[in-house]
Amino acid sequence: MTIPADLKYTKEHEWVRIDGDTATFGITDHAQEALGDIVFVELPEIGRTLEAGEAYAVVESVKAVSDVYAPVAGDVVEVNEALEGEPELVNTDPYGAGWIARVTIGEGAAELMSDDEYTTFLEE
Amino acid sequence: MSADTTFKYSATAGIQHEEPLLFEHAHEAPSSISLPGVDGEISDALNHFARKDAAGIPGLSEPEAVRHFVRMSQWNHGIETGFYPLGSCTMKYNPRVNEQVVRLPGLAHIHPDQPEATAQGVLALLYELQGWLGEIAGLPYVTLQPAAGAHGELAGLMMIRAALDARGDTHRRKVLVPDSAHGTNPASAALCGMHTVELKSGADGRIDLDELKAHLDADTAALMMTNPNTAGAFESDIKEICRLVHEAGALVYGDGANLNALVGVARPGDMGIDCLHINVHKTFSTPHGGGGPGGGPVAVNETLAPFLPVPRIEKQGDTYVLLQHADTSVGPVLGSVGQIGVLLRAHAYISAFGRQHLHSIAEDAVLNANYVLRRLQGRYHVPFPGLCKHECLLTDEVQERHGVKTLDIAKRLIDLGFHPMTVYFPLIVHGAMLIEPTETESRETLDAFCDAMLDIADVCEAGDTDILHEAPVKPFRRRLDETQAARKPVLVWPA
Numbered sequence: 001m002t003i004p005a006d007l008k009y010t011k012e013h014e015w016v017r018i019d020g021d022t023a024t025f026g027i028t029d030h031a032q033e034a035l036g037d038i039v040f041v042e043l044p045e046i047g048r049t050l051e052a053g054e055a056y057a058v059v060e061s062v063k064a065v066s067d068v069y070a071p072v073a074g075d076v077v078e079v080n081e082a083l084e085g086e087p088e089l090v091n092t093d094p095y096g097a098g099w100i101a102r103v104t105i106g107e108g109a110a111e112l113m114s115d116d117e118y119t120t121f122l123e124e
Numbered sequence: 125m126s127a128d129t130t131f132k133y134s135a136t137a138g139i140q141h142e143e144p145l146l147f148e149h150a151h152e153a154p155s156s157i158s159l160p161g162v163d164g165e166i167s168d169a170l171n172h173f174a175r176k177d178a179a180g181i182p183g184l185s186e187p188e189a190v191r192h193f194v195r196m197s198q199w200n201h202g203i204e205t206g207f208y209p210l211g212s213c214t215m216k217y218n219p220r221v222n223e224q225v226v227r228l229p230g231l232a233h234i235h236p237d238q239p240e241a242t243a244q245g246v247l248a249l250l251y252e253l254q255g256w257l258g259e260i261a262g263l264p265y266v267t268l269q270p271a272a273g274a275h276g277e278l279a280g281l282m283m284i285r286a287a288l289d290a291r292g293d294t295h296r297r298k299v300l301v302p303d304s305a306h307g308t309n310p311a312s313a314a315l316c317g318m319h320t321v322e323l324k325s326g327a328d329g330r331i332d333l334d335e336l337k338a339h340l341d342a343d344t345a346a347l348m349m350t351n352p353n354t355a356g357a358f359e360s361d362i363k364e365i366c367r368l369v370h371e372a373g374a375l376v377y378g379d380g381a382n383l384n385a386l387v388g389v390a391r392p393g394d395m396g397i398d399c400l401h402i403n404v405h406k407t408f409s410t411p412h413g414g415g416g417p418g419g420g421p422v423a424v425n426e427t428l429a430p431f432l433p434v435p436r437i438e439k440q441g442d443t444y445v446l447l448q449h450a451d452t453s454v455g456p457v458l459g460s461v462g463q464i465g466v467l468l469r470a471h472a473y474i475s476a477f478g479r480q481h482l483h484s485i486a487e488d489a490v491l492n493a494n495y496v497l498r499r500l501q502g503r504y505h506v507p508f509p510g511l512c513k514h515e516c517l518l519t520d521e522v523q524e525r526h527g528v529k530t531l532d533i534a535k536r537l538i539d540l541g542f543h544p545m546t547v548y549f550p551l552i553v554h555g556a557m558l559i560e561p562t563e564t565e566s567r568e569t570l571d572a573f574c575d576a577m578l579d580i581a582d583v584c585e586a587g588d589t590d591i592l593h594e595a596p597v598k599p600f601r602r603r604l605d606e607t608q609a610a611r612k613p614v615l616v617w618p619a
Contacts, residue, residue, distance in 0.1 A: 034554060039610035062606045063548035065307065067322070087611065 001122075002029050004095055008071065009118035010110050015095060016071035018105070023072050026099040027059065027090060030122055035061040038090045043079040044101055050074055052108040057100050059090065071110050074103030131579070132572045133206055133541030135598040141195045147617060149182045149192065156185035199600050201543050203411075207569050209496075211515045211546035211558025212306065212354055214384050214406035215413060217565075219476065222409060222469040231468055236460035240446055246468075247444035250461060251437050253471045254421075260474075260482070261380070261400045261423035262393025267433045268421045268462035273381060275457065276401025276420025277312035277348070282454045283424060283431040284346050284375050284399060285316060290431075290452065296345040296374065302331055304355055304550045306381060309348045318345055325552050329355035329508040329517075331365055340372040350379040351392065352513035354550040356493065356558070358385075366396025375399065375427070383407045384489050384562065385514035388482030399424045407485075408470035419466035433457045488563035489514040492570060496559055499574040503581040507553045515560035519553050526584045528592050530555040533580055535603055538596035540576040 007015040013031035017024040032038065042058035050056050055067035056076070079101045083089060090098035113121060166174065184192065202208070208215040226232060234243055250268055258264040270276035281299070288296045299313040302323045310320040321339055326332035331349065347369045351359045359365065366376050378397035384407050386392070392400045404419040405412040412418055424432065434453045435446040446461065477485060490513050497506065497516035505521035520530040534544035534557070546558040561570055583592060596602060 037607035037610075039607060060610075062610060064551050066551070 001033065002095070003115045003119055003122075005115045007095065007115065008112040009115070009121075010069065010071045010112060011121065012069050012110075014069060014071050016112065018072075021105050022077070022102055023074060023105050024099050024102045025056070025068070025071060026094055027068060028118075029094050032091050032094045032098070035059060035066065036063045037061055038087045041080075041083040041087045041090060041100065043081070043083065044076050046076050046079060048076045049106070050076065050103060053110045060087075068100065069110065070103070071112060072103070073106035073108040075106065076101055076103050078102040131540045131576060133576075135539055135541045135596070137598055137600075140198070140600045143192065143195045143199075145617060146182050146184075146189075146192055147180060149184055149188065150180070154183035154185070156188070157183055201538075202413075206541055206543065207561075207565060207573050208543040209545050209559045209561050209573065210413075210543060211356075211517075211560040212381060212549065213413065213546065214381075214403070214514075214560060214562055215543075216384075216406075216409055216562035218409045218411050218469070219473065221476065222472045225472045226465050226468045231464070234464075236464075240444065244444055246464065247437055247446075249471050250464075250467060251439055251444055253467055253474070254437060256471075256474055257402055257404075257421055258423050260383075260387055260391065261402065262391025262395075263397070263400055263423035263425050264393075265425070265429035265432055266421055266423045267436070267457075268419070268467055269433050269456065269458040269460075270401065270420035270422060271458055271463050272405075272418035273379075273401055273403040273420045274308040274312055275418075276403075276422045277308055277377070277379065278315055279420075279433060279454070279457045280377055280399040280401055280422045280424070280428075281312055281316040281318065281346070281348075282457070283422070283428045284377060285318070286431040286452070286454050287375070287428055288345055293345075293373065296343055298341075298343045299345055299377075300336070300339050300347045302349060302353065304329065304353050304552050305348065305350060306354065306379060309350075309379060313348065325355075329353065329357050329552060330359055331361065333361055333364065333368070336365060336368060340368060340374065342373065344369075344372055344374040346375045346377045348377040348379060350382055351395070351397075352382050352385045354382075354558070355508055355517050355552065356512040356515040357508055357510075358513055362395045362397075370396070381406070382514060385486055387486045388477075388484070389486045393423070393425060399428055404470035405466050408473040410466045410469045417463045417466055419463045419470065421462070421467075435461060437461060485563050486514070489561070492561040492563060492565055493559070495567070495570055496561055496574060499571075500577055503578055504557070514562075515558055517550070517553065518557045518559065520555035520557065523581065523584045524555065526587065526589055528584050528589050530557055532589075532592040532595065533557065533577075536580050536583075536592050536595040537576060539591075539598045540579070542573055542576060 007017050009015055013028045015026050015028050038061050040060040044056045050070040052073045054070050056070045057068040059066050059068055080099050203215050203217055230245055254266040258266045270279045297318045299318045299320045300323050301309045301320045304325050313320045323335050351362055369376050375398045378392045378400035380400045380402040401420045401422045430452040431454050433456055434450050435448050438445055438447050493512050493514050493516045497512050504518040507519055530547045534547045537544045548556055
């Protein structure tokens with residue numbers, strides 16, 4: 001299980017990569033492992049304003065359908081359209097090609113954890 | 125035990141037939157069908173309505189067509205083939221006497237639109253059933269119309285919405301749904317123009333009162349909940365839950381999917397629930413699981429009664445009538461008074477027990493589930509210890525240490541002759557296995573199933589897990605590729 005050091009994590013097993021005033025969202029390796037084979041990702045509309053903690057995408061696996069929550073507030077500027085044809089990217093490369101959406105950062109954030117804190121959270 | 129040992133109810137390979145799709149059978153020039161010739165050019169008479177392509181009718185003889193369907197039915201596993209402990213689905217045996225009842229000519233051959241005066245017998249039965257369901261639910265006003273459970277949810281939410289609108293609460297559109305809920309709950313709310321907020325379950329798998337309080341507000345229309353919940357646990361705070369919701373000006377929708385645990389013993393209306401749908405095809409027996417038909421009558425209290433759908437079955441003197449209009453009604457939700465065949469089977473099932481013995485349904489269902497739980501606990505992880513209601517919840521936590529997951533256990537059960545339990549639901553536990561035996565199974569059947577489950581646990585611990593990963597090996601079709609089926613579904617023929 002990989003937990004990159006340059007990302008922040010939520011209790012809902014999302015990651016966020018903050019880069020200046022933009023943030024990229026995805027789900028963690030642990031989340032994709034728990035969900036099993038992802039078969040569909042419902043992406044948010046570009047331009048949508050998200051509050052921190054708001055459900056912005058839906059990930060469907062052979063086992064379950066789960067909401068994905070925004071780690072920080074923001075306006076959606078880009079979505080990973082590759083997931084429409086290849087949802088399995090979330091399984092094979094959750095922190096890279098499996099990213100879900102990119103936002104310009106707004107006001108407010110969910111409770112975010114460092115990689116070490118997330119590792120401890122998973123162990124608990 | 126090795127892969128080829130025969131278990132008491134093991135699946136075995138008999139004569140099995142490969143079976144193409146009906147249209148793949150199509151004979152170019154069927155030798156067994158001889159249609160009479162036609163004089164003249166039909167297409168001239170049909171003008172531009174004449175078809176341009178062949179109709180694609182397979183052209184099978186009657187025995188060929190019958191064999192097609194019977195062969196495919198032999199690939200199947202039903203409640204009449206073996207044990208079917210699919211959690212949350214109440215796959216109880218459907219007594220043969222029900223089938224005799226619904227085939228009585230006076231019941232089987234009526235038409236939905238024939239005059240009421242000529243359908244008094246069936247209306248009398250349905251009226252009586254309405255009363256019984258109202259009494260069982262503790263919610264006296266009943267519509268029989270909804271054609272399935274989810275349809276009942278929609279009808280119930282429509283009534284709740286209408287009641288809120290009628291008192292000026294048109295802003296109340298938020299529906300609270302626990303994270304253990306059936307997926308139909310949020311879907312029904314969305315279809316009814318409401319939005320849902322998920323409530324996180326407490327550590328015991330039940331509704332967390334603080335979480336509920338934190339989300340109840342002036343925009344809340346309803347709480348949708350299932351009791352007992354999908355973890356098989358009774359919501360012991362139910363009275364307080366209902367009080368809090370009512371205090372906030374909202375209503376409580378009860379999902380009756382798990383009524384089998386309560387029938388004849390406890391009444392949702394007495395707990396404070398305002399509206400409950402009843403899956404009569406589950407609780408009161410009808411073959412189901414193949415996509416229908418179902419029946420999802422909704423029982424409501426006085427608050428919601430004015431909003432019940434029409435037509436309503438009423439009794440005026442000695443005559444049963446269909447009340448076609450009521451000013452406050454949400455209108456019809458089906459093109460007839462209900463799925464008559466399913467409703468009549470429910471009437472027969474309830475009649476067979478009678479008022480005095482109805483409680484034995486719930487008592488035996490709960491006893492059977494706890495029997496299975498007691499035999500399997502210790503070998504399988506039980507996420508919420510204690511007594512369960514009509515279904516018991518296990519996980520694959522112990523077996524996962526040996527690399528064996530819930531799916532492998534489920535597939536191995538097929539080889540051992542059982543329909544698997546519900547897997548990966550409820551979502552609040554990892555690797556869920558939800559087992560609902562129902563009241564209609566004997567102790568011997570339950571033992572055979574438990575023996576199979578314990579055998580799987582033994583195989584896991586012995587490390588001989590190949591037969592689990594490869595399972596099922598005995599049925600006609602082996603392990604299907606569910607991922608590929610979902611990612612690249614083939615929905616048309618020819619592909």
